[in-house]
Amino acid sequence: xxxxxxxxxxxxxxxxxxxxxxxxxxxxxxxxxxxxxxxxxxxxxxxxxxxxxxxxxxxxxxxxxxxxxxxxxxxxxxxxxxxxxxxxxxxxxxxxxxxxxxxxxxxxxxxxxxxxxxxxxxxxxxxxxxxxxxxxxxxxxxxxxxxxxxxxxxxxxxxxxxxxxxxxxxxxxxxxxxxxxxxxxxxxxxxxxxxxxxxxxxxxxxxx
Numbered sequence: 260x261x262x263x264x265x266x267x268x269x270x271x272x273x274x275x276x277x278x279x280x281x282x283x284x285x286x287x288x289x290x291x292x293x294x295x296x297x298x299x300x301x302x303x304x305x306x307x308x309x310x311x312x313x314x315x316x317x318x319x320x321x322x323x324x325x326x327x328x329x330x331x332x333x334x335x336x337x338x339x340x341x342x343x344x345x346x347x348x349x350x351x352x353x354x355x356x357x358x359x360x361x362x363x364x365x366x367x368x369x370x371x372x373x374x375x376x377x378x379x380x381x382x383x384x385x386x387x388x389x390x391x392x393x394x395x396x397x398x399x400x401x402x403x404x405x406x407x408x409x410x411x412x413x414x415x416x417x418x419x420x421x422x423x424x425x426x427x428x429x430x431x432x433x434x435x436x437x438x439x440x441x442x443x444x445x446x447x448x449x450x451x452x453x454x455x456x457x458x459x460x461x462x463x464x465x466x467x
Contacts, residue, residue, distance in 0.1 A: 314464075314467070316460065317460045317461070317463050317464035317467075318464060320456065320457050320460035320461055320464065321335070321460070321461045321464050321465075323456060324353075324354075324357070324454075324456050324458075324461060327374070327454055327456070328357045328360065328363060328374060329362070329374050329375055329378060330357070334397070336465075338353060338356050338357060339353055339461070339465055341356060342355075342356055348458075349462050350458030350459050350461060350462045351449045351458060353458060353461065353462075354447075354449065354452050354454070354456065354458055355446060355447050355452075356399065358447045358451075358452055359399045359400050359401075359446070359447070360396065360397055360398070360399060360400075361381055361386070361388065361393065361395065361396055361397070361398040361399075361400060361406070362374055362377040362378040362381050362396035362397075363377070364400050364406060364432065364441070364443070365377035365380060365381060365386065365406070367428065367429055367432055368406065368428060368432060368434050368441040369421055369422055369424065369426045369428065369434065370386075370408060370418050370421050370422065370439070370441075371417060371418070371421045372417070372420060372421045372424060376417055376421070377396075378396040379417075380415070380417060380418065381393070381394060381395070381396045382394055382396060384409075385408060385409055385412035385415060385418065386406055386407065386408060386409065386412075387406070387407045387408075387409055388400070388404055388405070388406055388407075389404055389405055390405075390407075392409070400443045401443065402443050402444070402445060402446060403442070403443060404442070404443045405440055405441070405442050405443075406440060406441045406442075406443075407438065407439065407440035407441075408439040408440070413439055418439075422436065422439075428441075429447065429451045429452075429453075430444075430445075430451055431443065431444055431445040431446065431447045431448070431451050432444060
């Protein structure tokens with residue numbers, strides 16, 4: 260599937276819920292989903308929602324997860340294959356892998372207002388992992404890893420803006436606001452992952 264370059268607010272409307280893809284705007288009165296909570300398309304179709312099939316329901320759950328974490332189809336399937344080979348529940352393993360992505364960790368620590376913004380900041384080389392410059396958003400963090408904003412990047416506007424929002428850091432991460440760094444304390448547990456995703460539906464989609 261090709262990279263989506265259209266307005267991301269359409270994705271929230273398509274999934275019927277806020278995916279928080281635009282950071283600050285998603286929490287304000289300017290949020291398009293608040294004004295138009297129906298699927299995109301002709302206005303005459305607003306009240307018409309075809310009953311989804313079992314396949315359609317599972318497909319939507321998979322697409323929702325992809326869009327929340329900003330991942331392409333081929334890469335998402337690769338994460339699922341990795342999750343299915345690990346011990347434990349495949350669905351929870353999948354979410355754990357997605358949460359461990361560096362761009363998501365940057366977002367969770369509050370250094371960016373959205374995962375999309377975090378991905379851009381990582382790609383532009385504003386962060387170090389364990390003292391080494393890392394510009395790969397898909398890098399999977401491990402327990403004990405230290406993620407730090409580079410000294411030259413501490414005044415970058417998106418990072419300062421992200422830190423200005425009140426956001427609770429999940430229990431598996433630790434934030435040091437003074438040094439603008441974070442540490443991975445543990446692997447995320449399902450109760451630590453506050454995304455509205457039914458991971459079992461995704462497992463069933465790929466197991467059909």
